[in-house]
Each structure stands twice: as C-alpha cells, then as structure tokens.
Amino acid sequence: MIGIQERLQDAFQQFGWTRIPEILHHHAEEAAKHNLSYLEFLDKLLQEELAAKWERYICTRTQLANLPYHKTLEQFDFSFQSSIDERRIRDLATLRFIEHQENLIFLGPPGVGKTHLAVALALEAIKQRYTVYFTTAHDLVQTLQQADQNHTIKQKMRVFTKPHLLIIDEIGYRKMEESAAHFFFQIISERYEKGSIILTSNKSYGSWGEIFGDPVLATAILDRLLHHSTTINIKGESYRIKEKKKAGFFRPEENDRKPE
Template identity: 85%
Template structure:
C-alpha cells in the first residue's frame, strides 16, 4: 500500500489523471498474466497520453467556439453533387493551413457551407492547430463594441492569432464603414500568416455591396484570393430536404378545369 500511495503521489505531482484511475486494475492484470515491467509501464503511459489528448481536444474545441460538431463523414455528398468529395477530402489533409492559404465556400443558404467549414475546423483541432469560429454578424458586433470600448487592438490580436479563423455567413448583413475597415485589417494582418475559411451566400461580384465600397471589397478580395481555393456549391437546402421528409412541404393540388 505504501508503494501504491507513492505512485499515486507521483502521478499527482506530474499532473497525471488517468493513471491513478487504472493503476490498481493494471497492476492486478500484470501480476495475473505475468506482464513484463516495460509492457506494464507502456500500457499506463499510453492510456495517460490518450486521456491527455482527449482533454486537449475538448479544451481546444471549446475555445474554438464552433456552433456544433459535425464531421466530414456526416456530410451527405450524394445530396450535393456539385461538390467534389475528393477535393474536400484533400483539403482535409490541411495543406492549406500549413501554407497559410484561404478557403471560401460560396452558395445559397442551407447547402452545407457551415458544415464543411466546421468539419475542417475539427480536423485542424485534431492536428493541434488553433481554431476560432465566428459569424460575420457577431464579428461586426464585437468589432463595434471593441471600438467603442477602446479595446479594438486586443480584439484584432485575438482574431489574427489563431492558425485558422472561420468567418461564417458573410453577406447576410451589410457592414458599416468602421466594421468593413476592420475586416480589411483582419484580412491584411492574416495575409500569408494565417488561414481563413469564409462562407458566403453572395458571389464575389456582390461583395462591394456587402462592404459598402467596391474599392475596399476589391482590396479585400485581392488579398483573400491570392492564395486560396473557392468551392461553389449549388443545390437544394438540407433544411428544406428535411422538412420535406417530415411532410411540412406538400405538393400543390392540381387545378381542376371545370370547363
């Protein structure tokens, strides 16, 4: 018992959490099956490392502020034939993050843009990249608040620091002059330093309307598209598909010709 207490104390000293939970059972198994010392130690450490990695994933995912957890395996590529699954799987190797490149998903609402962005964000977290997710609406509000509180410098640092910044739903709300200016600064600060994933329901030709300034939109796109990939998605909304399945959308009755 004294030896076990010493081992548990050592575990607490090193910050090990899993080993104290499994030490007794693994010790009994080692004794019963004549497991070597090295194998016994390896089993303990491997379980500790696995538990540490799970805690790491949980913490990084929480800090990323992803709106949900959906993987690429959960994406229905058969429903969106306009998407090249092989290309998306290639993007999931995260070479675009390694090379500080950007990724833009364009398409109408409900076609899976956010799902794909989140799925790639989860893959990035698994590969130990730092990730942060924010909608364009929340980004504008946070920039305006930070500008008013004179904390804009800290906010800009927070948005330029992550390896991957995901900005969702660009185009659903027009940005005022101040927000558009700071958005340009974010893109400029991250240019060739960190990757962006953007989703938008607007084609690039309409971005002048989003930012209220065609010249500013051109400058933003110039930096965004220099090292980037664009995925255009065409198809029906997943949400409408699910509503149809549930019977919320019924076919219109045929008109009766009484003549």
C-alpha cells in the same frame, strides 16, 4: 511513514496524470493474472494516460475554437450535393492550405452545407494541432466595434489574427456599416500571407460591393483574400428543406394539385 499509495497519489498529482490513478489497480491485477513483464505493465499505463491527455487536448482546443457544433466530413452527405467534388474536399482535409497560409471560400445559397464543411475542416485542423477560431461575420464586427469603444481593439484583434485558421461564417447576410467594413478589411490585411481563413458566403463576389457598402473596399478585401485561395461553389437544395420534406412538412396545396 508515508505509504506507497500516498506516494503514488502524490506523484500522479505532480505529473498531472489523471487516467493512471483510475486504472492502476485493475491493470495491476491484469498484469499479475497474465504474468506481464514490468515494461509491458508500464507501457499499458502510459499509453492510456497519453490517450486521455490527447482527448483532453482535443476537447479543450475544440472549446476554445468556438465552433457552433461538432460535425465531421464523415457526416457530410456528398451524394446529396452533387456539385461538390468529394475528392477535392478530401484533399483540402490534408490541410496543406493551412501550411501554406492559403484561404478557402465556400459560396452558395443557405443550407447547402457550407458551415458544415468549414467546421469539419476545423476539427481536422485541431487534430493536427493547429489553433482555430470560429466566428460569424456579424459577431466579428460587433466584437470589434465594441472593443473600439472600450479602447481594447488591439487585444481583440489578436483573437482574430493569432490563430492558424480563422473561420468567418455568413458573409453577406447583413450589410456592414462603414466602420465594420474597415475592421473586416483590417482582419483580412493582418492575416494576409500569415494565416489561413475559411470564409462562407451566400453572395457571389460580384455582390460584395453591396455587402461592404464600398466597391473599392470590397475590391481591396477580395484582392488579399483571393490571392492565395480556393473557391468552392456549392449549388443545390438546402439540407434543412430536404429534412422537412422527409418529415412531410412540405406537401402540395389542395389547389395546386393537378386534376385527375
């Protein structure tokens, strides 16, 4: 005859429960010690299992999102970048822009926190059960060009069109070839009024004709991208240079010092 332990383990496995088997005996001893009711005992077990399930969900969704690192809004130094309105960013973190299929564009020089803010908002979106995918502009066009050569372009396009939120990082660091620019336009067109995009760029909109090698195509991209969007312009010093200065890597040269 199968014992109760075996039956419980079998039930846990069928339900897909992983946390309860780890804590069952401890909580059973605590329940007996503190004279908890059956319902209180059951509630404690189920709440821990639900919490563990939620952690697994967040971990899995974060991995699938392809984020370059894990940085939150709480880790962002708003005092260093005074050009950023913290209240505006906090408002964006309510994710109404995703609910309304709107876009968000961060513009500014390298190192000012554009990608950090994009990742932080992505993590907030994952917590709200939105699907997210992160890519650099370079990786996006490389992936689509390779897929086009392998005749798998339709399948790859879905990677970039299906998520609720697509993050395209580092627009403007490399000029796009003609085919790459048209693939980029296709992504923007497919997502227009259907899904949100967060985009970061070190170039002002006036320079996008150079990025895409075609002012007409750049205008068409901007027309769709900016129709329902918010632009955040960030001005200031690079965080990375700030940290190097703290560490003493940037010191005035002997010849640059003023005579005493």
